[in-house]
Amino acid sequence: MEPRTQGFLFDLDGTLVDSVYQHVLAWQDALDATGIELSVWRIHRKVGMSGGLFANALLRETGREVSPELAAELRRRHAEAYAARADRVRPLPGARELLAHLTSVGAPWAIATSGYRESAGPTIELLSVAPDVPVITRDLVERAKPDPDLFLAAAEKLGIDIGDCSVIGDSVWDLLAARRARALGVGVLSGGYGREELERAGAYRVYEDPADILQHLDELGLR
Amino acid sequence: MEPRTQGFLFDLDGTLVDSVYQHVLAWQDALDATGIELSVWRIHRKVGMSGGLFANALLRETGREVSPELAAELRRRHAEAYAARADRVRPLPGARELLAHLTSVGAPWAIATSGYRESAGPTIELLSVAPDVPVITRDLVERAKPDPDLFLAAAEKLGIDIGDCSVIGDSVWDLLAARRARALGVGVLSGGYGREELERAGAYRVYEDPADILQHLDELGLR
Numbered sequence: 001m002e003p004r005t006q007g008f009l010f011d012l013d014g015t016l017v018d019s020v021y022q023h024v025l026a027w028q029d030a031l032d033a034t035g036i037e038l039s040v041w042r043i044h045r046k047v048g049m050s051g052g053l054f055a056n057a058l059l060r061e062t063g064r065e066v067s068p069e070l071a072a073e074l075r076r077r078h079a080e081a082y083a084a085r086a087d088r089v090r091p092l093p094g095a096r097e098l099l100a101h102l103t104s105v106g107a108p109w110a111i112a113t114s115g116y117r118e119s120a121g122p123t124i125e126l127l128s129v130a131p132d133v134p135v136i137t138r139d140l141v142e143r144a145k146p147d148p149d150l151f152l153a154a155a156e157k158l159g160i161d162i163g164d165c166s167v168i169g170d171s172v173w174d175l176l177a178a179r180r181a182r183a184l185g186v187g188v189l190s191g192g193y194g195r196e197e198l199e200r201a202g203a204y205r206v207y208e209d210p211a212d213i214l215q216h217l218d219e220l221g222l223r
Numbered sequence: 224m225e226p227r228t229q230g231f232l233f234d235l236d237g238t239l240v241d242s243v244y245q246h247v248l249a250w251q252d253a254l255d256a257t258g259i260e261l262s263v264w265r266i267h268r269k270v271g272m273s274g275g276l277f278a279n280a281l282l283r284e285t286g287r288e289v290s291p292e293l294a295a296e297l298r299r300r301h302a303e304a305y306a307a308r309a310d311r312v313r314p315l316p317g318a319r320e321l322l323a324h325l326t327s328v329g330a331p332w333a334i335a336t337s338g339y340r341e342s343a344g345p346t347i348e349l350l351s352v353a354p355d356v357p358v359i360t361r362d363l364v365e366r367a368k369p370d371p372d373l374f375l376a377a378a379e380k381l382g383i384d385i386g387d388c389s390v391i392g393d394s395v396w397d398l399l400a401a402r403r404a405r406a407l408g409v410g411v412l413s414g415g416y417g418r419e420e421l422e423r424a425g426a427y428r429v430y431e432d433p434a435d436i437l438q439h440l441d442e443l444g445l446r
Contacts, residue, residue, distance in 0.1 A: 014264075018262050018263055018264075020263070020264075021244060021247055021248055021251075021263045021264075021267070022248070024244055025244055025245070025248065025311075028244075028311065029311075032311070037313070039241050039315060039316060039413055039432060040241055040243070040244045040415070041237075041241075041243075041244075041412060041413050041414065041415040044244070044415050088248075088251065088252075088255070090260070092262060093262060189264060190262055190264050191264065192263070192264040192267050192415060193417060194416060194417025194418075194419060194420040195417075195419075195420070196417060196418075196419030196420060196423065197417040197418070197419060197420075200419065209262060
């Protein structure tokens with residue numbers, strides 16, 4: 001029997017790149033500008049969720065109906081506000097080293113993000129990702145997280161069964177999408193969620209950040 | 224026997240006012256400007272901790288010794304960076320209403336914050352706190368949270384035994400200080416910590432925000 005190859009599917013913001021808090025306050029700017037008041041922690045808990053679900057949550061929590069026009073305006077304002085903060089965004093400790101290590105040992109990996117290509121592009125550049133690495137952005141699938149589409153598409157691009165993939169993410173949306181995809185969910189604290197939240201959402205293990213994962217790759221079964 | 228009066232001791236940032244994420248990114252600005260790189264989630268998990276302990280944590284996590292001069296520079300740069308963001312800071316939902324309700328039913332309450340008077344002053348103004356309400360800031364005690372000094376001083380000002388006080392806070396430092404003070408710790412999610420983190424730190428109950436506390440004051444035993 002051939003040994004089965006294990007794949008690694010990474011979320012981007014908060015998992016490989018230290019950008020969650022900038023995204024959160026950029027969403028606050030966008031919401032404020034359209035007259036929607038939402039506490040910042042509630043925005044934090046929604047980052048990485050699909051735009052459609054975010055709109056439903058806004059309706060439920062603020063009573064404000066989000067029309068397609070308002071959704072487009074929010075997205076535009078968020079992109080602008082995030083761009084103004086993006087100069088402070090860095091790769092997380094160990095992110096480049098972890099990805100380089102996986103490449104050097106022949107472990108296939110990919111990136112799958114709820115962000116659109118346009119906004120995720122500059123973030124991915126920070127990581128110096130080789131052109132042959134699959135990067136699945138929002139534009140490429142029908143539904144974003146917590147639907148499983150992004151991770152399923154990434155596994156397919158790698159040519160690896162999703163059941164042989166680990167999904168690494170900082171939010172409960174990543175972990176819910178991992179479960180729905182039948183992948184192994186692994187959490188990181190670097191997006192600002194608590195360890196227990198990620199464990200309860202189904203994380204097999206929770207690490208601090210990519211540097212911590214690199215120290216413990218054996219725990220994920222990588223030979 | 225006289226019925227015992229119950230007191231309420233509130234943390235400020237993240238508990239009554241939606242300011243934690245602005246503080247977090249202001250600390251990132253201050254650290255970056257002095258050449259200290261620290262992931263944003265690690266800063267988030269330290270907000271509200273005493274400056275001396277923060278300095279020890281920086282030394283442990285970054286290897287950088289924080290001299291008294293550097294500590295003073297960090298504090299100054301943080302105050303500047305926070306002031307530049309403070310126009311986005313609002314009271315949390317229900318904060319004014321909860322405090323007004325406590326006043327109207329004759330339940331004594333106070334504010335106890337690890338911030339200095341200078342920086343906490345404008346934040347407290349957002350809440351329209353009456354001049355007879357005790358406000359204990361960092362300047363008034365020997366040690367900040369998670370030492371119990373701030374809450375002990377607040378209870379003393381109210382003239383209520385600390386054992387008859389509830390401490391309401393958003394961070395594990397508030398809850399640790401509550402335990403060390405022998406008060407009842409109550410958590411709120413509005414500072415961005417997870418529910419389970421606060422429960423594990425000893426919170427008797429965890430509410431979403433002040434509006435949620437106001438809906439459930441009976442659970443805290445307030446008659």
